[in-house]
Amino acid sequence: MLPAPSHLLCGTLALLSAGVALPATAAHLELQGGRSYMDSYGANTAFVEATFAPHTIGANGRLDWSPDLSAGWIDSRDVRRYRNAAYGTDHAVALVAAGARFHYGDADAWYRPLFFSFQLAGANRTTQALSTHYQFVSSLGWQGEHLSFQIRHISNGSLHKPNRGETMALVGLGFDL
Template identity: 60%
Template sequence: MDSYATNTVFVEGVLDEHRIGDSRFSWSPDVSLGWLDGRDIAHFDGGRYTTRDPIWLVAGGARLHYGDAGDWYRPLFLSFQPALHTGRTQALSTPYEFVSTLGWQGRRFSVQIRHISNGNLHHPNRGETMALVGVAFNP
């Protein structure tokens, strides 16, 4: 938020993939559980929302892929998830948010750019944007 970093952890589950008709697009159900630590930013302390609340977040939606297995771009994905969370901050000021992610998922590792925001439905709406690096565990 506003170039103030904080610690963040997400656990994500991606379920079985489904082809969309005869197209080269496919989707998978995608669920996330996340935690974003609060921040100590004094100039927000007098406002309705501070930056100090840690946030627990649960989200569920869809992950989209394009292409066939073996295509170089197949590991790229886009996901969208509505979310519910605890706490209120300058960045996440409503009990609901929207999670948008652009990423790459290899066999064991992933890299993602994720943005969480209420879609400008409530102010303040600073949102959280983060770079995530992940490790995959296949049960």
């Protein structure tokens, strides 16, 4: 059983703070908000995400990855047809995730702000969309200095049914620490 949302959020903030406090570690912190959809049913969503200093992959130095930590919340939905189902839609879900964000290109390339990220996540509740406590998070987006846009999908990868997943559009405001 995972901790309650407040404990989950406090633990994540402590983890993010510890990561930011490491010497010589640059971090970019984003506050993200948007709308998430399961089938055609929407819900509000919010995330706090921290990415850290990049690490080069390969000899040419054009591909790099950054550690990526996030904590998020997806609001509940009142979907009448799922009210008595084993996995409902009437509870909000809190998640914590860790993984990597990938960028490609020279530092001055026009496409350098584009990114792909992949994370493993833990959720405090199960729903029609997220039917297990473990999830996979994939994001495709654009990250500027203080603004980001991304499409994110969260699901259990068909390891357990139902596997509707959550697909969301997020806008983020960020700053370097």
